[in-house]
Amino acid sequence: MAIQVPTETELAPTVSRRDFLAFCSLMAGALALPKSSEELIRNALTNPKRTPVIWLELQDCAGCSEAFLRSSSPTAAEVVLDILSVDYHETIMAASGRRAEEAKEATIAAGGYLLVVEGSISLDEDAGYCCVGGKSSVQLLKEAAKNAIAVVAVGNCATFGGLPKARPNPTNAVGVMDLIKDKPVLNIPGCPMNPVNLTATVVHFLTFGALPAMDALNRPMFAFGHLIHDNCERRGHFSAGEFVKDWGDEGHRLGWCLYKMGCKGPMSYHNCPTVRFNEGTNWPIGAGHPCIGCSEPGFWDLETYEPLELVEFTPPSQYPGIVPPEELITPVGAAIAGGTLGLIVGAAGAFAYDMVNKKSGMELKHDDELTGPEEHPDSK
Numbered sequence: 102m103a104i105q106v107p108t109e110t111e112l113a114p115t116v117s118r119r120d121f122l123a124f125c126s127l128m129a130g131a132l133a134l135p136k137s138s139e140e141l142i143r144n145a146l147t148n149p150k151r152t153p154v155i156w157l158e159l160q161d162c163a164g165c166s167e168a169f170l171r172s173s174s175p176t177a178a179e180v181v182l183d184i185l186s187v188d189y190h191e192t193i194m195a196a197s198g199r200r201a202e203e204a205k206e207a208t209i210a211a212g213g214y215l216l217v218v219e220g221s222i223s224l225d226e227d228a229g230y231c232c233v234g235g236k237s238s239v240q241l242l243k244e245a246a247k248n249a250i251a252v253v254a255v256g257n258c259a260t261f262g263g264l265p266k267a268r269p270n271p272t273n274a275v276g277v278m279d280l281i282k283d284k285p286v287l288n289i290p291g292c293p294m295n296p297v298n299l300t301a302t303v304v305h306f307l308t309f310g311a312l313p314a315m316d317a318l319n320r321p322m323f324a325f326g327h328l329i330h331d332n333c334e335r336r337g338h339f340s341a342g343e344f345v346k347d348w349g350d351e352g353h354r355l356g357w358c359l360y361k362m363g364c365k366g367p368m369s370y371h372n373c374p375t376v377r378f379n380e381g382t383n384w385p386i387g388a389g390h391p392c393i394g395c396s397e398p399g400f401w402d403l404e405t406y407e408p409l410e411l412v413e414f415t416p417p418s419q420y421p422g423i424v425p426p427e428e429l430i431t432p433v434g435a436a437i438a439g440g441t442l443g444l445i446v447g448a449a450g451a452f453a454y455d456m457v458n459k460k461s462g463m464e465l466k467h468d469d470e471l472t473g474p475e476e477h478p479d480s481k
């Protein structure tokens with residue numbers, strides 16, 4: 102079957118053919134789909150029928166809207182805005198007041214739309230928190246969800262309550278899935294959410310007519326299927342017992358592990374290490390700040406700079422260590438490491454090093470150079 106690649110005139114003028122093809126490849130990769138699926142994605146995205154979207158903002162800071170609209174490479178927001186019809190979004194729509202409400206009511210009446218929700222919902226309806234057009238956030242959500250095909254909650258506020266739900270939760274805030282029980286609800290947490298994950302979810306929905314596979318917290322597995330800790334570029338330093346102990350110390354300058362500065366990577370499921378932010382430029386840990394766990398419920402009530410207690414811990418199976426391979430493996434292994442299997446053996450060496458340390462009670466390699474707690478977190 103011939104591959105149908107849209108011409109420039111078939112696409113919106115803002116998206117070149119080259120960008121469109123790059124976008125389809127990126128989405129196939131983000132969704133962990135085989136290369137052959139790119140054709141399906143291309144055909145789905147060039148369907149002239151645009152899917153309507155209602156985007157509600159409730160108790161939020163508009164950070165997820167900003168993250169989505171500021172994403173630019175390869176034209177993620179442009180492509181999605183060309184294949185969707187965003188009929189209602191208070192922050193970006195030109196209409197206001199009664200005309201805006203009428204656009205939303207017409208879309209709800211027609212049905213068959215995607216509902217995107219940003220921000221938490223206040224259960225204290227009589228207190229007057231978060232009212233739009235004289236309606237409470239509970240009313241707004243239930244009304245908009247009524248005829249939706251599915252609901253996508255974006256950001257930690259809409260998924261798990263986020264900052265508004267932090268102790269003492271003055272507005273009695275909850276997330277979307279606490280209220281909507283009769284529709285599929287997919288959660289894309291983060292503070293803000295990563296726009297690549299929303300885009301990939303929409304592309305999956307348009308290509309296959311269904312939401313992607315989800316975990317127990319309704320998060321898409323393609324984006325939240327692995328711990329940050331297991332894909333972190335500083336993981337080799339964790340395994341070697343090399344930790345930042347103070348801001349700006351030698352370990353910080355050398356890019357060592359941020360566990361002892363409160364990093365929540367060992368408890369947080371997210372694809373930040375691989376997708377990153379700002380066109381893949383960097384991410385918090387890459388910039389020297391510990392992960393704050395923004396993809397998990399209740400992260401605002403965690404002590405940001407207090408280390409986690411690691412109860413269960415699984416060594417990585419694939420991440421290379423920082424110790425020279427010849428110190429970790431046999432001569433035969435070292436010979437193999439010099440060949441084309443070097444990377445694989447390096448990863449096995451890191452695994453072996455972890456296991457040896459676990460059994461020997463963890464001898465910190467650079468302990469005498471460090472100033473913090475003596476105990477390796479893995480030994481708890």
Ligand code: SF4
Nearest residue numbers: 333336358359364366
């Ligand atoms: S504790 Fe944090 S910085 Fe250290 S390896 Fe894990 S995720 Fe990376």
